[in-house]
Amino acid sequence: MHAQAIAERAIEESHDKSGASREFLTFALGDEEYGVDILKVKEIRGYDIVTRIPDAPAFIKGVINLRGTIVPVIDLRLKFKLAKAEYDEFTVMIVLNLSDRVVGAVVDRVSDVIALQPDQIFDPPEFGQTVDxxxxxxxxxxxxxxxxxxxxxxxxxxxxxxxxxxxxx
Amino acid sequence: MGIDVSRFREAFFDESEEGLATLEAGLLALENGQADEDTLHAVFRAAHSIKGGAATFGFPDIAEVTHHLESLLDQARSGQRRLGSPEINALLSAADCVRQQIDAARAGESVDTATLKPVLSALEGLHEAAPAVAAAGASDRVASASTTASAGVGWRIHFVPEPHLLKTGNDPIGILRELHHLGECQVRCDVAALPGLQELNPEALLLGWDIELTGEIAEAQVREIFEWVEDDCTLQVDPLAPTAEATPQAAAERPEQVASSAAPPKVASASASEQASIRVPVDKVDALINLVGELVITQAAIAQDSSGLDPVANERLLNGLSELERNTRHLQEAVMSVRMMPVGMVFSRFPRMVRDLASKLGKQVRLQMSGEATELDKSLIERLSDPLTHLVRNAVDHGIESPEKRAAAGKPPEGTLSLAARHESGQVLIEISDDGGGLDRERILEKARFNGIIQEDPATDEEIWQLIFEPGFSTAENVTDVSGRGVGMDVVRRNIAALSGRMDISSTPGAGTRLTIRLPLTLAIVDGMQIAVGDQVLVLPLGEVIESMQPRPCDIEGVAGHPRLLRMRGDFVPIVSMRARLGTPGEAPPLTESIAILVEAEGRRIALVVDQLIGQQQAVVKSLSTNFRRIEGIAGATILGDGRVALILDVGDIVRGLRQPQAA
Structure with a gap:
């Protein structure tokens, strides 16, 4: 219910800002390309050693020290059940600045920043994604x-x- | 005036609360007869400045109540009234009223006038009633004062302010103007104290005035003008052209004036100590502590990286680093001490509470407090107040018996409750002891059996006393609104445990009960033992560690083929594998090659099995829930010298986690 409401609000917002383009940071998870609002992105950094957390699901990799604060790290590839989730020197982490917390998200690769006009954004399809x-x-x-x-x-x-x-x- | 006063309201609220605390403490001291004139003056001043502030910041209702408070106090101050217990009661309830009003004003509300009315009318009644203990002499004096006031043709006022008067925001010119409104003034300024122009300090007021005020003016009217400055000046008000009757009265009044002119130096020293402290928002202090925490971590990292350097070739660098280490440590201690506050902050509310409770329950209780200056971290102080309140209530309600019962037991009718705080081996100890009836062993057992808390009777008294901490336990004969609803001691113990504290009870039938609370000095830093599990480092708070050892095969007891129990110090304790709990990948080394650490929490011991001990180190505690959530068995996190995060274990949580499946 709650999540639904947030999604609806986000859609409304995206409609409201008709005329103004929005910028998205794009990243890849396997073969799919995703975009997140650039304003939510704090920084991008390499994947570092994480401290594992007991009793946590596999996609929560653990916590890192981000200049003195403890930040949890999520592997979006594991969350979205991708076949492969390898960690090498190209694995990157997007540090997201959400409303009340900072979270790191591990992705396969960060591509670029794209500005989208409202007419380039379509409603989501009813099915077919690995994401809710x-x-x-x-x-x-x-x-x-x-x-x-x-x-x-x-x-x-x-x-x-x-x-x-x-x-x- | 065009100045936005709302910004200063917060300061007014804070100051009023401090003022109320002073007022309350003073009144209680007066009631016990432990107070002198100074206390009375301090109480009066507190009421007075709340009144002034309330009027300034637009809280007429607060000003009204404090005005009544002040008038009654003024009578006491001028010797017309002795404060007996009806007066003190009325004054205390008025103080409560003001506190309610201030709380309400903070929230932007106002207190219902209906609740104020009884308090106000009680005060007024007392104020208007003929002063209770006004001796003949005092009433004479009032009478003669009133005759001089009406008969007088004017006043000679000798007004010499203290040099710091201007800094208090008062302006003598304004005072003189106001006097001028009362009647005709002849003002002579005394400039004798002024130094030469070169030494002149423009902020110091070195002038004095002699004023001759003519007209039919009451003395009180004159004194009212000087109300705000009377503590900061020498003031003498004599009738002008004294008549034969008035002279002795004026002479009689002199000693009082000597007394009041003797007061200013004390006031000056008080204001000097005020200037020696500043109000700082807590988050600024916390930010400072965080930064210093970072500095400590960085310093530790540098120390680690430089440990391999050649001491001969890098002598200067290494010396500098060791100096840096020392300075960092001192800086950290200094910053931590900013957060430290005296435990008296919590204790200060108890005299009032004990007094009210005792009178409500018809008991006589004397409260003794010691070690109020013992310092403790602010966050601990705040979270200590609820559990302590509960324990003090319990002691008054259940611990100390009624005067009749006490007399029957051959004890003095007045019970003694003592609160003591002190430092002991890096911990803070708080003791709450009473000389009441002690815990009733049989009743506790009976109750525990009845409530199904125990199946078998525990053997030792210690174990029996621990039963009162079980949820749903209460032995009070009557459920009062004071205590005895069966929620309580378990909550108290949980609260104390949440502060990494411990509680112990000892009790002697007929002689009283003593509760001891042990707390760490701060929650921001923990003395920890670093342990290795797989490739991870964990921190175990040292306070919970009893010993560590490498298990021998003969000490391991298997249940269904798995090692479950370990013999340590003659006891079999359950084994908790940290590898299993953390989900550490890889094959666990055999138990006999691991290290078992015997830890204790909530009265239970378990053996934590880890791969290795690394060493002891202080760890700056960081919250996991800032960006994440709480995790079972983990108290927080810290950052190691190499920048990695280490989790700090919460042994109490682990022990509780073990117990739960059995209880369910």
Missing amino acids: IAFITGLGSVEERMLILLDIEGLMSSREMQLVQRLAQ
């Missing part, structure tokens, strides 16, 4: 490429990510 439809705000089309635009804020604060305190035990 609730967290897709739309599809962006750039020339021959298709971008899946993520509601990263909603995704990261959703219950299934287990990043936020569970309310009821």
Whole structure:
């Protein structure tokens, strides 16, 4: 319910800003290309040693020290159940600045920053993604490429990510 | 005036709360007869400045209540009234009222006038009633004062302000103008104290005035003008052209004036100590502490990296580094001490609470407090106040018996409750002891059996006392609104445990109960033992570690083929493998090649099995939940010298986790 509401709000927002283009950071997870609002991105850094957390799902890699604060790291490839999730010198982490927290997301590769006009953004399809439809705000089309635009804020604060305190035990 | 006063409201609220605390403490001291004139003056001043502030910041209702408070106090101050217990009660409830009003004003609300009315009318009633203990002499004096006031044709005022008067924001010119409004003034300025122009300090007020005020003016009217400055000046108000009757009165009044002119030096020293401290928002201090924490980590990293350097070739560098280490440590200690506050901050509320409770329950209780100056981290102080309040209530409600019962037991009717705090081996110890009836062994057992808390009777008294910390346990005969609802001691113990503290009870039937709380000095830094599990480093708070050893095969007891119990110090304790808990990849080394650490929490011991001990180090605790959430069994995280994150284990949580499946 909650996540749905966030997604709807995000869609509304994207419609509201008709006329103004929005910028997205694009990254790759396997063969699919995704985009997140550039304003949510704090920095991009290489994948570092993480400290594992007990009793956490596999996609929560652990925590890192980001200049003195403890930041959790999520592997989006594992979260989206991609076949391969390898860690090498090209593996990067997008540090996201969400409304109340900072989270690191591991992706295969960061591509570029793309500005999308409102007419380049389409409503998300009903099915076919590995991601819960609730967290897709739309599809962006750039020339021959298709971008899946993520509601990263909603995704990261959703219950299934287990990043936020569970309310009821 | 065009100045936005709302910005200063917060300061007014803070100051008023401090003022109320002073007022309350003073009143209680007066009631116990431990107070002197100075206390009374301090109480009066507190009421007075709240009143002034309230009027300035637009809280007429607060000003009204404090005005009544002040008038009654003024009578006491001028010797017309002795403060007996009805007066103190009325004053205390008025102080409560003001506190409510201030809380309400903070929230932008106002207190219902209906709640104020009884308090106000009580104060007014007392104020208007003939002063209770006004001796003949005092009432004479009032009478003669009033005759001189009406008969007088004017006043000679000798007004010499203290040099710092201008710094208090008062302006003598304004005072003189106001006097001028009362009647005709002849003002003579005394410039004798002024130095030459070169030594002149423009901020110091070195002038004095002699004023002759003519007209039919009451003395009180004159004194009112000097109300704001009377503590900061020498003021003498004599009737002009004294008549024969008035002279002795004026002479009689002199000693009082001598007393009031003797007061200013004290006030001056008080304001000097005020200037020696500043109000700083807590988050600024926290930011400072965080930065210093970073510095400590960086310093530790440099120390680690430089440990392999050739000491001969790099002598200067290494010397510099060791100096850096020392300075960093001192800086950290200094910054941490900023957050330290005296435990008296919590204790200060108890005299009032104990007094009210005791009178409500018809008991006589004397509260003794010691070690109020013992310092403790601010966050601990704040979170200590609820559990301590609960324990003090319990002691008054259940611990100390009624005067009749005490007399029957051959004890003095007045019970003693003592609160003591002190430092002991890097911890803070707080003791709450009473000389009441002690814990009733049989009743506790009976109750525990009845509530199904125990199946078998524990053997030792220690174990029996621990039962009162079990959830749903209460032995009070009556459920009062003071305590005895069966929620409580378990919550208290949990709260104390959450502060990494421990509680112990000892009790002697008929002689009283003593509760001891042990707390760490701060929660921001933990003395930890670093342990290795696989490729990860963990920190185990040292306070919970009892010993560590390499298990011998004969000490390991298997259950269904798995090693489950370990013999340590003659006991079999459950084994908790940290590898299993952390989900560490790779083959675990055999138990006999690992290290077992015996830890204790909540009265239970377990053996944590880890790969290796690394060493002891202080760790700056970082919260995991800032960007993440709480994790079971983990108290927080710290950053190691190499920049990696190490998790800090929460042994209490691990022990509870073990217990849960059995309870369910």
